[in-house]
Amino acid sequence: MRSLAITFPGGLKTNDYWRRHHPQMFGGAVEKRNVWAAPEAPRDEPDAFGAEMAKFLDDPFRGARERRVLLPKENALLLETRVATMALEAAKVARAEVDLILSCSLFPDVMGIGHATFLAGELGLTHSAAWNLETACSGAFAVFETACALVRAGQYRNVLGVVSCTYSRTIEEHDTMSWFSGDGAGAFVVSDVPAGEGLVASAMLHSAETCNAFVIDVTDDRARGKQVVRFRAEKSASKILRQVSEPYLRKTADLALRKAGLGISDINWLVVNTPTAWYAPFCARVLGFDPARTIDTFSRYANCGPALMPVNLYTAAAELPIRRGDLVLVHTVGSSSSSGSAIVRWGDVALGPPPAPPVEVL
Template structure:
């Protein structure tokens, strides 16, 4: 039976020029390169300029993804931006991206699920593309997490960085089997009872300010390993896959210990796990497309491979998606 699936046809990413090393942070907060690497695996992160809003990063990533897909901005009829750091309270950053990209009038909106945002955004775009409501969707994860840092809190300020990644999603006909190109299945979750474990202590309807990121790191770690593994298993079941069928595991790049913990729990070969956390740090919703693009560009992930992505973030939200590239 013929089915229409949404397929990832192009991938692109962008990182701000400024690199902040662990040594740079050690000069302003009580920490060290050894302390950071031992606990997180992070060596450096990128930081946006003061005059470089999230939309600028998003647009550049989108342009590169469109080039990779052989498409132009004129082809785009859906833009979904996953971000925790929008340019403004409103309009949606996606609206600004549409204008800067030069895309025609179409659908554009933001999705907010923090670090899980890109997985959520892919699921939203999949609903449009697979149902024939969009023919060329650009899904972007773009973040400037350094804007939310309390630079006196060494437990959080060393973890995050800025960047953007994007994918183009287009309809592809398949036979309804796991051999089809495109998205095969999702598993999305949220537990609002755990909002106090990872949050920003500000907002327009509470403090009237942006606020700073706060996190109960040890508790987030424990929930991450268990919850992500469950979502990955559920996404595989929804897709008709076994863990052994996964060619590449592209996790949210939060912490190398979490990445390893999830991989071990799932029984994944380390060679199948993509990690860019050492050079990107945690870029929230941008981390999955950044890592995906890096692994495609260096030749590891190839067309036809089965890819599984996952993330967990504030909310707590978490989720996973399986697709054949």
């Protein structure tokens, strides 16, 4: 990885937005419909996921405070074009030097087609391939792993990976999922790096057990006179994710560490995607890792899907900070997609500019 950049849309919604506009969403009856509702029959000795989740059950927003959202004139392609430009400028890679774009959009602006080719056109690329690669919230992990493999194989020299998430236009405001979901985008350039740096080992497994946790529908939007995508959680979502998160983490992390010939004590930093406020401490607890050496952006950005991996890596590099030569264990989890872990020896990764300040949506 030669560069890493992140960006967000211009709008920001705080918890007060829902208190003002949707007061009916609060109270005991609605609490039971919260996607992260308390278990109906809690265990005497909760598992690691349940134990960390329990710390947030008194808060209806479950630790979320702010989330970035699209403003009326913004869309996913706009975010992707902006963040791709940032990543290329940080890497000092000219557009003519890009051989391949790998794109993952959750969700793209047009139904049925990803943004790779649209993005190539927006960037004015004339000699690059452009592919869409989708595995939901683990999309950035899959893009990075694929880019590394293609560069190592000598098939391509410079691969631009771009991911985005636009939950705010697919989850209805009166659904409690909107409390935990935000928008964002990330991009990185993958090229040859000095020996010993970059991706050391990785492991990825499908998450078929989660296929019934969330549903994507297409419905009529009469106000706008067109069909729109709607994303919602099934009643079983929280239970399913509580059951599978630890096995996915243990299996992929153990396999990646074994491939690398390392133990958890060799790792300097743990960077996981944070779909909940308790996911980072949960992962640290399961792996026996120091939670002070993790990063958690959930209170700032909520769950921004496939953008979480670049967002958390960028924040960790800027704030912890991760240094050149440090070993980083990266873990992502996704519903109806994949779960993965990777060991990365951090190199000379150029960071794009910090996110621009938003405008609060009142």
